[in-house]
Amino acid sequence: MGYSTSQTTIVFIVVALVCAIVPAFSVEDAEAISLWDTCLLKISPKCALDIIGVVFENGTITDACCHDLVQEGKVCHDTLIKYIAHRPLLVSHETQYLKKSTDLWAHCVSISQTA
Numbered sequence: 001m002g003y004s005t006s007q008t009t010i011v012f013i014v015v016a017l018v019c020a021i022v023p024a025f026s027v028e029d030a031e032a033i034s035l036w037d038t039c040l041l042k043i044s045p046k047c048a049l050d051i052i053g054v055v056f057e058n059g060t061i062t063d064a065c066c067h068d069l070v071q072e073g074k075v076c077h078d079t080l081i082k083y084i085a086h087r088p089l090l091v092s093h094e095t096q097y098l099k100k101s102t103d104l105w106a107h108c109v110s111i112s113q114t115a
Contacts, residue, residue: 035083039076043068055081055100056090066108077105 040048047068053059061069069077081101085094 035076035079039072039080042072042076051077051080051104052084054104055097056084061104061108063111066111069105069108070112074105077101 043051043065047061047065050059050061050065051069054061078101081097084090085097085101090097
């Protein structure tokens with residue numbers, strides 16, 4: 001039971017961090033709720049932060065996180081990245097972020113296919 005509570009707490013922290021960085025979102029409320037409920041729960045909080053780090057900073061990602069990302073699915077990945085990239089503070093570099101997101105997806109698919 002402690003593990004589940006711990007995992008829920010970590011997911012909450014990830015969501016809080018994303019909300020702190022991205023205070024208002026460009027997607028409809030219903031879509032945002034669906035995103036959090038379906039997509040972010042498919043990957044570990046650490047991998048979620050690693051994915052955000054790769055796309056929005058110069059982070060790295062492990063093979064294990066690549067597997068989680070591919071398992072999460074392209075629609076969830078694309079939606080999450082667009083969700084964040086469209087913020088006023090980030091939108092000027094949105095094209096760059098979307099390219100990094102596409103590159104990350106291709107990298108992770110190739111990693112998953114070789115395993």
